[in-house]
Amino acid sequence: MHAYPRRIIDIKPEKTLPYDEGIAWLASQLKQRVDGFNCNPEARGIYLATMDSGAAASVAFWANALKHGPGFANPADFPLTLANSSAAVVSQMLEIQGPNYTLSGGSDAVYAAFSQAIHDLSASDESVQEGLVLALDVSETTRCIGMILTASDNQPSLGTIREDGVVESLAPPYTAESPTLAMSTFIQQFLNRGESYIQAGEGTIYCRKR
Amino acid sequence: MNVKVLVTGVGILTPLGDSPDRLWQALIKGQTAARAWPDLEAEGFRITTACRIDDSARPDPKRGRKLAVRAASMAVRHADLPLDGKIALFVGATMGESVAYEQAAEGKPLDLAQASIMAYPHAIQQALNIQGPQRAYATACAAGNYALGAGIAAIRSGKANAAIAGGVEPFSRIAMTGFSRSRAMAGDCCRPFDRDRSGMQLGEAAAFLVLESEARAYRRNVEPLACVESLGLSCDAYHPTAPLPDGQGMSRAMQQALYKAGIDATEVDWICAHGSGTQASDNAEAKAIERLFPHQPHVSGYKGAIGHSLGAATAVEAVITALALRHRVLPPTTNFRNADPEFTLNIVQQAETQPSLRWALNCGYAFGGLNSALLMGAV
Incomplete structure (x- = not known):
């Protein structure tokens, strides 16, 4: 089996939202734009790259505890302090019951998210059939951008994606700190030039239009 | 291979x-x-x-x-x-x-x-x-x-x-x-x-x-402690903090780890459980273990001894599992006194020597419904 990009997703609200509202809004938008999965919920995986998921909620939760005392902090806000809270909300909304990854970092985390998804989708046990690979920013701006990858022996519409050695023919790799900026550049190059790549210490994710 | x-x-x-x-x-x-x-x-x-x-x-x-x-x-x-x-x-x-x-x-x-x-x-x-x-x-x-x-x-x-x-x-x-x-x-x-x-x-x-x-x-001529064989993952996609009450998501993670390794559930000798000590999580985990392992392997939980170290917990318990596989000894479940009549787990209550200890599952679950099971073996 191989992994192929099936759909591109790009969501940006018109205004910056508080963390809890932003995640809920993004999850509802994702549900509309994912266009359905072609496999059962247990064979869906999520691979989310983020640097700031849970950060603002942690600060807000502790500010609330300082203000009212630790014995009176709002318990409903606590789950949102965890860095994996965004992927948890999305997986619940989209019924993703397979692997649930949150990778912390910038462009390196985007690379790692793709690498993990390609690994899972290509595995011989075929336990993962579709993977939602997302980059997420939630602090200063709320943005979510990424791809649905699908496992197949036949090439679907968008093109091919693979993990590879260094790609010499393209421009130098983009090393943005923000995961959404890195993902956005990756996807824009793919759409405009027909091929793109993202690189980390361990290799290259290479994507080419069909 | x-x-x-x-x-x-x-x-x-x-x-x-x-x-x-x-x-x-x-x-x-x-x-x-x-x-x-x-x-x-x-x-x-x-x-x-x-x-x-x-x-x-x-x-x-x-x-x-x-x-x-x-x-x-x-x-x-x-x-x-x-x-x-x-x-x-x-x-x-x-x-x-x-x-x-x-x-x-x-x-x-x-x-x-x-x-x-x-x-x-x-x-x-x-x-x-x-x-x-x-x-x-x-x-x-x-x-x-x-x-x-x-x-x-x-x-x-x-x-x-x-x-x-x-x-x-x-x-x-x-x-x-x-x-x-x-x-x-x-x-x-x-x-x-x-x-x-x-x-x-x-x-x-x-x-x-x-x-x-x-x-x-x-x-390199180093003496290994244990082998790490496979990881099973699943997500309940059910609730931000509570696990699926019937433990189905937990079972799936355990099952996947075994399937990837080609190991039958009956070959598992010991489960180093998540065992957080909460009613909901322990209930769900007990149901998952009972469903998948009717042969009643030994089950331990160490959060009564060392607390719940959150993101470090499964790594800590993987170290404990590696040491147990190396020594062929199962440490007791600290603070365990009375069996829960709701389930029939074979809880390790005293340190037990297990010369035939071969396969162990190190299990950990998380907020967001994340379930993980790592299969480790003796060498």
Whole structure:
């Protein structure tokens, strides 16, 4: 089996939202734009790259505890302090019951998210059939951008994606700190030039239009 | 045929022992690190009992990185690992440097590059001067298992000659408050799977394992502790904090780990359980184990001894599992007194020698419905 990009997703609200509202809004938008999965919920995986998921909620939760005392902090806000809270909300909304990854970092985390998804989708046990690979920013701006990858022996519409050695023919790799900026550049190059790549210490994710 | 991946070294810092040997001796005796902390009482915490490493009262925004570097260095020394070539590094955690977020709430600037989980592998890589793939897994209380699963994959794919994988979680006032306010914490002590269990107790820890292929380990003439075979993952997609009550998601993770390894459920001798000590989680886990393992393998839980160290927990328990497989001894479930009539688990109550111990599952679950099961074996 191989992994192929099936759909591109790009969501940006018109205004910056508080963390809890932003995640809920993004999850509802994702549900509309994912266009359905072609496999059962247990064979869906999520691979989310983020640097700031849970950060603002942690600060807000502790500010609330300082203000009212630790014995009176709002318990409903606590789950949102965890860095994996965004992927948890999305997986619940989209019924993703397979692997649930949150990778912390910038462009390196985007690379790692793709690498993990390609690994899972290509595995011989075929336990993962579709993977939602997302980059997420939630602090200063709320943005979510990424791809649905699908496992197949036949090439679907968008093109091919693979993990590879260094790609010499393209421009130098983009090393943005923000995961959404890195993902956005990756996807824009793919759409405009027909091929793109993202690189980390361990290799290259290479994507080419069909 | 999969490359066999071996554990060739472990490093660990816990409130019950600052080395694998000291922790092991304390676990065998059924000791606990839980105690009341005057600083928490002075700060107005309703629950002030926790399992903390002694120097944790002084807030330090670099504490997680310091613990991680010490534990990873210990694992490297234990394995006598040459730090040349590609050494992969995989670190799991829940929150990052909690003190940095706490100080940001008081008005100090927050630098995410220093506070978030990605700071951990960077700090270790810098301290050990190693090169190779590195990743930071923000997968809450299952994160250590995720890191170890990545380690298995890196060795098998040839991306790395060796992998250092584990987890870290410094003591967090945010978590202490959050779990307490969610009424998930035990007032007296944490009793996994006990009839009278009333909740979890917060801990802190760092634990790392050095993984190498069997061929390389024998070439280097190192004596392995155990093998790490496969990781099973699933997500309940059910509730932000509560597990699926019937434990189906947990079962799926366990089943997947066994399927990947081609091991039958009846071959599992022991389960190092998540055993958080909460009613909901222990109930669901017991149902999952009962459903999948009717032959009643031994089951233990160690959070009564060392507390719940969140993102480090599954790495800590993987170290305990490796030591148990090496010694062929199962440490007791600290604080377990009375069986719960709701389930029929074969809980380890006294240290038990098990000469035929072969396969063990190290299980960990997390907020967000994340389920993980790591299959480990004796060598």
